[in-house]
Amino acid sequence: MTESLGDWRRTHYSRQVKPDMNSQKVTLMGWIHEIRDLGGIIFLLLRDRDGVTQITAPSKKVSPKLLEEIRKLRKESVVAVKGSVQESGKAPGGVEIIPEEIKLLNQSQQPLPLDPTEKVRAEIDTRLDSRFLDLRKHSVNSIFKIKSRMLHSVRLFLEEQEFIEINTPKLVASATEGGTELFPITYFEREAFLGQSPQLYKQMMMATSLDKVYEIAPIFRAEEHDTLRHLNEAISIDVEVAFADQDDVMILLEEMVANAIKDVKKSCSEELETIGVELEVPKTPFPRLQYSDVVDLVNAQGVNLRYGEDLSRAAEKAMGEVMDGYYFISGWPSEIKPFYVMPNSENPEISHAFDLMYRDLEISSGAMRVHLHDLLVDRIKSKGLNPDSFNRYLAAFQFGMPPHAGWGLGAERFTMCLTSAKNVRETVLFPRDRRRLTP
Template structure:
């Protein structure tokens, strides 16, 4: 739309055309106000019934909330207006009339259930608080990409339709691919490992992953955004350093570029960029600290995975982002390398927010014979993964990396109650549309 001015840019003395949605209409008798909302904010349109063309005033008064309009006129200073200025209109064009019966209230005056909001996501994002979440999400993704580039990593895009699952098992969505069985990829793990063996050496990807887990919790999705990193000639400690750097960069980007959105969400004063190094606890230390809290009915023993209640108790005890390292080899995937001096310990690590796990990573097994043995130990057929394993015969360097849950990062950063609030159109057991 040519010559359009955003409402936030309208200055006294300007002649402007603003366009957006009708937020509300206030009829005060001899005078009325139409509040117009666009991406940048809101502006007051002044309708003086005795001073203006009758048809112009009627158009402004009769238009339904959430209709799309454009308004041309002069900008005047008005200290009593919400933004200190108002537009005295010369023309009001109703570009798209809205139904008077809205499925939810975009003004936010009337609350709606999360399911109703997700069913009507377009309307939901007209609310400032919801829009702020996705502006922040966009800044997080921009910041992590910049951080990866600062680490000299190359962005890649790997297939989402694959012949075999990354980790096997039942957590796969099968599809028909030209008469063959195929699957939606659980992770870019195997492909990004292949890329560190190429001339690229250090890579990252931001893209969807698919898990056919029958979860129905506030922190699980069946389609999620994974932020992945992999580097040749890195060990697990260097991978953790990179992980810490990228997560801090996400917080720094939001702090620097999203103050208005943080204010909208009521987080501006309490939002903090993590400082210092994230604590690194061994798995053994982690279960000892969880047991010491007394929050679990049964004490954890070596080899147990950490239950949600245990993660929560440990998170409250640590009180900041932290790593859990040196997991038992038996509970980490086949591609995670064991410590050279103790094969019962893996180089796998998790990076945790006090509320939940955000990252899983580790050093990878780069030796062909050990990799194949790892497949067999976990009951997987190495022949099904030949496209992957054979490349380890041709000079695969030591390497390490990790995957970070994008929605979980948004959720924990902003204190959201449900992970579905951090994704535009969630996919879970109940939701396939919109």
């Protein structure tokens, strides 16, 4: 029969139980990872957030009643264990617990939809369908501990740079970059959309005295992709800075990325070891390539890329063969960049836009923005959009908008770089893509 906690309270996670705690009383709580009954002794592996602890129940030290209770337990059931620490060189972490009491908190049904011990591998769709079980694997939840630390590091870095965190609407009336990648919704008596990015609101903030802002929040893109790199809901780390150009925010971005990698390497050593990743902190400044040079490099690799085209997947892979690590691509043609990107005053066909790449993966896009009202209206028209749809946005540019620049960094793609994940869905708790809306 399962029970409530009552007066039981956890005293330690598995990682906190050390060999020098010999004979100390502890209470652990978690899931049953494995049970091995050898007759005269039972080994129970208890898994929690931080690791696995061996519960050793020898018949000479444990009562027959407790042994019988242990034998009734099933894998993945939730239990609480009170016992004493004993040093053991053969046990995980060099310690084992000799149990005095075990409370069954919830019995797991059998069979399991997948095997959290990973003795039987499951396909990604099976794993995502039963994500609650999948996340019990330390190789999986380590990714999210790393992602959490990265986001903490990013926030701390930006706060130390005197940035102000903002929260912008996710229900919007108009497109950010055109109407082909929007999720429409019914907003009372009219149509609205899920926000593609906070771009327009970030720029409007530059007309205020809060001129260094950031936001970490969801973005929604109705792209009909079915790749290992695209999601329809993702977390974007967005920054905008007034009285700055593209060079200023590129320096900010590379310093933030290098700092986050350094912090993750220091703070998540066990998680990185669990997933088998050795992080290298990149040197700054990152290499800077011109778009025109990238076209030549890609074509030299046998990929046909015409000047003025965005990088195809084949072109990205070709760059991944040439470049190892983080690098910028700048000098993009204005034609393939959004309306708010500032053209070069000397050659308007070239923009002040940049992408940050990691090998063959684009993880960030940024630019100096158009801050001149009339030029912005012309740019909106050139993209086949109606300036009347942006009247609230454009108003901010009529009353003193300073030069400004910024970028958006994909949290999930950056996490792929940190963890060597091959599928972006590995870096999202509950992914939303073209085919998946549950769980």
